[in-house]
Amino acid sequence: MQLDSRDDGATRIVAVREPRIDAAVAIRFKDLMRAESGDAPPRVVLDLGAVEFIDSSGLGAIVAAMKQMEDRTLELAAVTPAVDKVFRLTRIDRIFTIHPSVEAALAAPAG
Amino acid sequence: MPRTKAEPLVALSCRGRLSEVRPALADLRAALAAQTGGACAEGLDSVEIAVAEVLNNIVEHAGPSDRRGAIRIEVRAGACGLLVRVSDDGRPMPNGAPPCAALPALDVPCVDLPEGGFGWGLVQALTAELHYRRAAGRNELALRFACPGGGVAEPPDAAKTPD
Numbered sequence: 001m002q003l004d005s006r007d008d009g010a011t012r013i014v015a016v017r018e019p020r021i022d023a024a025v026a027i028r029f030k031d032l033m034r035a036e037s038g039d040a041p042p043r044v045v046l047d048l049g050a051v052e053f054i055d056s057s058g059l060g061a062i063v064a065a066m067k068q069m070e071d072r073t074l075e076l077a078a079v080t081p082a083v084d085k086v087f088r089l090t091r092i093d094r095i096f097t098i099h100p101s102v103e104a105a106l107a108a109p110a111g
Numbered sequence: 112m113p114r115t116k117a118e119p120l121v122a123l124s125c126r127g128r129l130s131e132v133r134p135a136l137a138d139l140r141a142a143l144a145a146q147t148g149g150a151c152a153e154g155l156d157s158v159e160i161a162v163a164e165v166l167n168n169i170v171e172h173a174g175p176s177d178r179r180g181a182i183r184i185e186v187r188a189g190a191c192g193l194l195v196r197v198s199d200d201g202r203p204m205p206n207g208a209p210p211c212a213a214l215p216a217l218d219v220p221c222v223d224l225p226e227g228g229f230g231w232g233l234v235q236a237l238t239a240e241l242h243y244r245r246a247a248g249r250n251e252l253a254l255r256f257a258c259p260g261g262g263v264a265e266p267p268d269a270a271k272t273p274d
Contacts, residue, residue, distance in 0.1 A: 023167045024133060055163045056229035064226045082156040089236040090229045095217055 001025045003032045008106055012040040015047040021058030029058065033065035042072050045105040049078030054086050063092070073097075077105040120146045121186040127176035127199060132166045139184060157256055158186075158195060161237040164230040165197050165252055173201025173250060192239060193256040198249045209243050209252070
């Protein structure tokens with residue numbers, strides 16, 4: 001499990017460099033996200049473009065990551081079809097702002 | 112659920128270990144993709160997501176098992192969709208039935224948002240039928256997917272958008 005991050009103004013882009021966020025890596029993902037958010041600007045965008053698959057453990061880890069953001073916001077970008085399906089069926093898509101791409105996230109006002 | 116005596120399209124087994132879940136899912140998806148000629152990626156996603164939840168549940172709750180064949184997965188093409196049977200040699204389901212499939216509520220304050228409890232709701236949402244039984248010391252889950260497999264020509268289900 002590897003995350004890469006870069007800051008663009010008041011936004012930190014965190015890219016998941018892993019094809020799966022599942023039970024095998026969910027705790028590691030949550031820990032890495034805590035480290036990423038510690039000194040982050042007010043807005044964090046999670047780039048899921050490389051993630052092809054997520055299970056309920058991975059979904060829970062993303063929710064946990066949002067909850068540990070404190071007064072920052074966590075938004076999602078570049079969701080692939082299988083991940084989108086899990087988000088829609090669990091209705092998690094209703095609690096996150098989801099952008100079609102990182103570029104769109106950067107062009108959008110913080111929300 | 113109709114039973115069929117046809118040879119399974121796919122049959123595979125693994126140990127009841129978390130480390131074996133990913134490889135089993137990869138084998139399942141590759142075998143199904145080969146059977147269906149790569150058609151219906153959305154259907155393959157549905158099968159992979161649901162079977163992932165079932166396998167995670169077995170490893171976490173039925174108890175780990177190092178026996179080869181602790182978990183067996185068989186896929187058959189039925190007249191009305193793909194039939195997937197997953198069995199394991201672990202503890203029976205509490206109360207002899209799968210857990211409540213209701214998805215957790217999300218209309219709660221951020222700090223109370225659920226970090227788990229989505230698994231069975233996902234399985235339920237992805238399957239047209241779901242049956243559990245205990246037989247010969249094994250748990251058996253039968254899942255039917257409406258999306259086609261084995262050349263059954265139906266469009267993928269696009270009617271599940273919640274809005």
